[in-house]
Amino acid sequence: MKIIDSKVVNxxxxxxxxxxxxxxxxxxxxxWHMVSRxxxxxxxxxxxxxxxxxxxxxYHQQKNKLVVIKExxxxxxxxxxxxxxxxxxxxxxxAAAAGRELHEETGLDLVRVYRHSPAIFSSAGITDETITMVxxxxxxxxxxxxxxxxxxxxxxxxxxxxxxxxxxxxxxVFGARAWLVMDAFVRMGKTYLTGGETVM
Amino acid sequence: MKIIDSKVVNxxxxxxxxxxxxxxxxxxxxxWHMVSRxxxxxxxxxxxxxxxxxxxxxYHQQKNKLVVIKExxxxxxxxxxxxxxxxxxxxxxxAAAAGRELHEETGLDLVRVYRHSPAIFSSAGITDETITMVxxxxxxxxxxxxxxxxxxxxxxxxxxxxxxxxxxxxxxVFGARAWLVMDAFVRMGKTYLTGGETVM
Numbered sequence: 001m002k003i004i005d006s007k008v009v010n011x012x013x014x015x016x017x018x019x020x021x022x023x024x025x026x027x028x029x030x031x032w033h034m035v036s037r038x039x040x041x042x043x044x045x046x047x048x049x050x051x052x053x054x055x056x057x058x059y060h061q062q063k064n065k066l067v068v069i070k071e072x073x074x075x076x077x078x079x080x081x082x083x084x085x086x087x088x089x090x091x092x093x094x095a096a097a098a099g100r101e102l103h104e105e106t107g108l109d110l111v112r113v114y115r116h117s118p119a120i121f122s123s124a125g126i127t128d129e130t131i132t133m134v135x136x137x138x139x140x141x142x143x144x145x146x147x148x149x150x151x152x153x154x155x156x157x158x159x160x161x162x163x164x165x166x167x168x169x170x171x172x173v174f175g176a177r178a179w180l181v182m183d184a185f186v187r188m189g190k191t192y193l194t195g196g197e198t199v200m
Numbered sequence: 201m202k203i204i205d206s207k208v209v210n211x212x213x214x215x216x217x218x219x220x221x222x223x224x225x226x227x228x229x230x231x232w233h234m235v236s237r238x239x240x241x242x243x244x245x246x247x248x249x250x251x252x253x254x255x256x257x258x259y260h261q262q263k264n265k266l267v268v269i270k271e272x273x274x275x276x277x278x279x280x281x282x283x284x285x286x287x288x289x290x291x292x293x294x295a296a297a298a299g300r301e302l303h304e305e306t307g308l309d310l311v312r313v314y315r316h317s318p319a320i321f322s323s324a325g326i327t328d329e330t331i332t333m334v335x336x337x338x339x340x341x342x343x344x345x346x347x348x349x350x351x352x353x354x355x356x357x358x359x360x361x362x363x364x365x366x367x368x369x370x371x372x373v374f375g376a377r378a379w380l381v382m383d384a385f386v387r388m389g390k391t392y393l394t395g396g397e398t399v400m
Contacts, residue, residue: 001352010210013233014325014326015234015326043275048276048277073321074203074222074232074243075326075328076324077203077241077244077246080324117376121276121280121374122326123322123329123331124276126214126329127275127323127326149226152201173248174318175323176317176376180333180384181380184384191387192384195387
């Protein structure tokens, strides 16, 4: 398989649709439509080290709780349970972006990063968006007075039992990365959140 | 926050860009551009129970190994480590879709589902795509003769140590859901893969 070239077919502020021409295993030229956060897709630029966004998995050590948010998301058409997240600003370092988004969305402060993933692909069939998962210790009292007008967020501090009960509810919606983190937390407890560096 | 209506601004076979008009917390009308797998976004149809796609986390019990694939993905512009996955066909049941995609991509057979997630959102800022994670026992010998021309897949059987080593490599690319599963598997071992039903 080989990437030949790409063409922007539709562009909006945060969403660019790109038609990528590629050669399949038999040498046939085909097109793949995908969505990019930037002006050019990563399969052309080759810049896959820096993530587009970060998702913070916040562990409040003093309270011994996982911080979970319930946030209105337009594509969901309602509320989704997940974690604080957001796009990195140009030139912004990962930990700075994680601390900024955490503070804006929950009022909490980032104390230290336990571990983080590399830049990983959100859903590589449809988009070249990448994110970095940041497992971090946080402190402070939750508050949402820094939310923007288009942010509608509630902050919860949850122990293992509360997360287990949350996941058993059938009428609520989860983000995929958050569901996987919560499922592992329910099975392994707080060592999953605070466990040592394994990657990067 | 309130969804008002939506308009398709660009449509291709697997990717539809939709501009959703919504009211923010102060009553201001705004637009959110997002990508949908279907003709209408889920925030309008309200159909969020059925996932668009499934990701299978295959545990080969006889060999005591996790099955991992390395697959060429156009949006990555190269190979990504992850798990077998694919879109559900219209009317197709979840376990059937999981078994079919597993077999097409790896040659293996689905024996039973240990547990699965509900339909969870891939990345709710950019898309209403949902997936269901299926943790399953699989059997058989790996083979890729059923791959389509646009599929370029290598199948690996990995134990905990091999996955840990894989995750320490810096020059390879992971899918986000796969990275989270592998990270939890490295920390918890096979009970993470086979552990009892917690959700649905």
